[in-house]
Amino acid sequence: MTTEEQRNTSAAEDGPEDFAALLAAHDEASSGHAQPGQKISGTVIAITGENVFIDVGLKEDGIMDRKDLLDADGKEIAGPGDTVEAWVVAATPQGIVLSRSMSGSGVAALEEARDSGVPVEGRVSGTCKGGYLVEVLGKTAFCPGSQMEATFGDADTPVGRTLQFLVTRVENRGRNIVVSRRALLDRERRENLDKLLESLKEGDMVEGRVTRLAPFGAFVELAPAVEGMIHLSELSWSRVGAADEAVSVGDPVRAKVLGISTNEKGQTRISLSRKQAEGDPWLDAPARLETGSIVQGKVRRLAPFGAFVELLPGVEGLIHISEMSWAKRVNKPEEVLSVGDEVSVKIKDVNPGTRRIALSLRDAEGDPWQDAEQRFPVGATVTGTVESRSQYGLFVCLAPGITGLLPAGVIKSSKKSELAKLDTGDSVTLVVQHIDSGARRISLAPEGVEPQAAAADGAGAKGAGGSWKQHAVSGAPSMGIMAQALQKAMQKSSKERS
The missing domain is CATH 2.40.50.140 (Nucleic acid-binding proteins)
Known part of the structure; x- marks a missing residue:
């Protein structure tokens, strides 16, 4: 017998009033409020006739039109035991009316979608001045360009796609219909962000997928429509000049939460670090890079005094200009190396305390004077x-x-x-x-x-x-003799002045 069953049995033995109180408390805990326009998930209980009954974790079950579970080919996308997501169309004592998107046609259906906040499916049929034309519920609506998805650009147009929108305006008996894709995404983002922030805190490790790149870093989706940002400096222990040097759109990444903040406009920002989730590469560098060994590396940058070579991700060593060649005197590193070159180098010294590694290019090639x-x-x-x-x-x-x-x-x-x-x-x-x-x-x-x-x-x-x-051919004055003569002349001049 479980702990809960034991409590129920004990309450029943104590008396009907105590059991009634416990039952009421259970009902209150299991009941909730479903608001029209709210997105919820539940488990399909049964499919009967034209109706689908869904357990949404509340006192009342959800009811959905069976047609709403059909895909474009007329096949059901879910069955008993499967989890589905849907929008609340209406909440009554008899049940919660659900829909995967608003269906029907005409002005009445559009007004109902506007009032309930339930999304509608629309096909973007073309562009017009200031935005896009969207075919929705048998009518042509207008979506302002600013209200379309931010990820759509010139190279990735929404024209021809079927997307979900919120109906924001229905006027003049359907002659003026305005829809918004952005409003739907913002609403979803707020809901998902609130859920995420209930458990997310600084220092946590999270997993996500790269959604877009920017000059200053990469954005990672942590939950549907919720993104965190990895700055360029936090993408890799290696030096990164652009985000695409470290990640690509679609890549799965693991990151550490550096901070969660809200700006003056109420926007929440989640700062992430990919490199800190990977760990400091210098912790095991001394064990992997032994003094005297010859290793491969890539030239990352040049300086007047030498070249920096990356031996491991985030671990660089220095080839001093005097260690570049046995064959000739090197005045500038550019005479021997270029950024991006793959080179073999000999490790001369590893100092974990100062995080410095001395390298030699010429020693890796071999001392020509040995034989x-x-x-x-x-x-x-x-x-x-x-x-x-x-x-x-x-x-x-x-x-x-x-x-x-x-x-x-x-x-x-x-x-x-x-x-x-x-x-x-x-x-x-x-x-x-x-x-x-x-x-x-x-x-x-x-x-x-x-x-x-x-x-x-x-x-x-x-x-x-x-x-x-x-x-040298004799006859050239010795620098030592010249120095002595100059010193005597200076001493004589000093005595004369005194």
Whole structure:
């Protein structure tokens, strides 16, 4: 026996007066008020003859014309046990008269629809000045453009569609009939919004479907005709420039309620966040992005000092400009990368505290100096391209990322006059005199010069391990000597003034 049955039995044993009070209380709880024009749902109890009886959760059952359950092909859309939605046409002690939409024809039916607030079905037959022509209940009505559905635009016209409207005006014996689609949607929205707000609160997770996109975000239907808005900044942890980069119309989404507010006009706004419903991607980023690993990413934006690459949705790392190439000196990130590029990068460091990840594009490609000693052994003849000429000599590119130096002193002492005429972009064949992978330096000499001879000229092991300055032609003043002379002159001038 249920708790309720136990209470009923106990009340009956206490006396007829107590049981009568309990019955009256039950009747009062189960009774309600159905207002004409109200939309309610109920369960089909039975279909008898031309009538359909529906349990709407009130003391009286609902009664609907059986024809109202037929579709365009004449088939019944519901049977006993099925749930249907309908509009209250009238409420009497004998029952509640229901209709899925107002039927009939003529001025009387239109006036009844206007007075009861029950929607009518109408076919939008065309356009006219200021609005649309609607064929409804055997008459031609006018729907102002402002009273049509807001989602209809130039590319999506309502002409030719059959929709539901509210009759707002019937005058001059049916010569002036005005209907409104927007008024019906607004009424439905208010009813559905009130139901939604009874349980909805800030922080709740909700599910809906994207109904439309705007420059500032996306609208999501949470209940029929009730929308919440997800701002661009809340659509994704990734940077989003337009709503269609994150969602499309019709997409199902899960979102977190950020706030519910009402403005001065009485309009309720529901702010949502899609990204907060997904969770912070940085919580598991350290476990998924290990230092030293090579991962794929997409270049999201460029800055003067480097490029930001998205590794996971909402998780970006930085390739500093110094980590972009072994092959050349990069002055601007645009010389190597473009926004949208898919790249492989090596993770150099992950700092969850500051939410920063250091990346290297060049390390992911491999250090060209790792096997340089095997590729360019001492004594090997190599062909390269002159990169530049300086006071130290000619810098010659032997392979991407590997540059050697033909010292100025060696060029001057060489019998090959063509070396002095070489310029940027020229091809030249030389001999490797010394290589130091740690210092990333290779000393070169003309063909026919032995390594020992090159060493005597200052291009040997000791010379190559030091600064390129040792290969400069003598005669240029030392910056250290010039600095000392300038300091002495300043001290002398100071003493004279004192």
